[in-house]
Amino acid sequence: MTRTRTAATAALAISSALVLAACGGGSSTDSGGSDLTGAVRVDGSSTVYPLTALAAEDFMAANPGVQVTVAASGTGGGFEKFCRGETDANDASRAIKDEEAANCAAAGIDFAQLTVATDALTVVVNKENTWATCLTVEELAKIWAPDSTVANWNEVRADFPDEPLKLFGPGTDSGTFDYFTDEINGEEGASRADYTPSEDDNVIVQGVSGSKGGLGYFGFTYFEENADKLNAVEIDSGAGCVAPSVESAQDGTYTPLARPLFVYPSKQALAQPQVKAFFDYYIANDAAIAEAALFIPLNEEQRAQLEADYAALSGS
């Protein structure tokens, strides 16, 4: 499983490196060349991880002296390290919380929120599941409510078959968990607890693809990478069924589960040349990296906003 994923990422890295060499070769020499040394440490959301990891691979290919490490211990876990000054930037699948921002302020860490891609949080079921092609927000809420006892698909909708429901999802550290519970159950963290939780989305892939009655949710990227093993469920929030896709996430029709993905670099870290060079590269090539890593790129308006936000953080 992990091996396949690494191979896929490597293939993407090579193809995107070719694309980038063709259209952006000049920018990498401008941003410092290959004599840069040092380390860049990024942690945070496992949803954003593939994007930053691909940016890191491409950047390190051009700057072999710089070691960019990207970890994925969850948005919340990442912010804890970030606000202790242990990392230079944090990937996040939700906005920073007030108490996390207070921790950063107490440690004297300035940061900005950069929206680097869009995600369509995707609800997935087993390939053999032929009945649940579209679920309403109410049905999802019924399944995932904190006091829910729904244990069979026929309790979700009367004409669904008698098949035990097996639930998989991100753990409580995950920004995906926070976002999903907030949108579906109306309160962040409000979820039934009797499901198999994991911060590693591959475990959810494994769980749902291995259980006929399985249901889980995670970022769109993981679905695209595993589309041969899983089915995505269309979501009906009142205006008909909408499948998660690049288009529906960009034009805003995939509600309520389309969401922005963020990277939070710290201003202090950007004072180091290798960190600045990495983020210059990341932001300048954001669209190509997002596409190569199977993320949903920003639309024009969001892209202009990203460049303005980054200039404001790193410019001074």
Place this chain on the structure above:
Amino acid sequence: MSTALAESAAGGLNPLRQTKPRYGEKVIRVILFAAAAVSILTTFGIVISVLIPSLEFFSEIPLTEFLFTTTWTPLFANPQYGVLPLIMGTMVITVIAIAIAIPLGLGSAIYLSEYAKPKARKVLKPTLEVLAGIPTVVFGFFALEFITELVLKPIFPQIDIFNALSAGIVMGIMIIPTIASLSEDAMAAVPGGLRDGAYALGATKRQVALRVVVPAALSGIVAAFVLGISRAIGETMIVTIAAGLQPNMTLNPLEGMQTMTSYIAAAGAGDVATGSIEYKSIFAVGMLLFIITFFMNMISIRLVRKYRQAYQ
């Protein structure tokens, strides 16, 4: 001392006076003491660092709620702290592991000690011990990808992808070497005279093995069992990977479960804020685990001592 006496006899020197102060001896003594002290101090350090947050935990959550209620959701919006599902998960998986490891471990020990020719023994024992050197993370994926997918699914189609049974089976395989090796040592230590006496009375090989050697080595064998059980209770990686991370108050091994160790691993790897009640819950579970394995180890040490007194 004896050299000093020899010298005094030969040369007439004062035997009570040392010719050279032996600093080397003192240095070695201090180094050896430090080596022994490190493990003792570490144990004390662990006990204290686990005990303090645990006591803080129990000042907020009553011990009765911890030990006697059946819902464990400390990381969720409406937290509940009944540790029984974790104890249940640990028990179910340990029982499965022991059911695999004791017959197979003892069987291989009897074979190695009583039946195997020296040549076979020379190859088999190290091979068995290689099993003990496999990293537990490898065993974890073996349980998930091989045992669950290819062995258990065809037999039990309704089995959960993450389940207690495959974790228990693989954990049993993992502790076979512990049980086999220690039991075999105990049987090898049974004096040859006992065997010879039994043969002289006309006993068969099977009778000698099962009615003479095994009972004579029983305390050592039981100590091996207890050590194996301790290892199973403390094992973390296999259950984290293969048994699911869902606290589940059930005896059905086909369902996913969470053990005490996999709760500690999963919660500890996440972002629980230092000092919060979720954070302290990790230590409370750790304390419980420590107490359980401490008693298991004490029993095993007692048994080992008893067995030493009998034959050495």
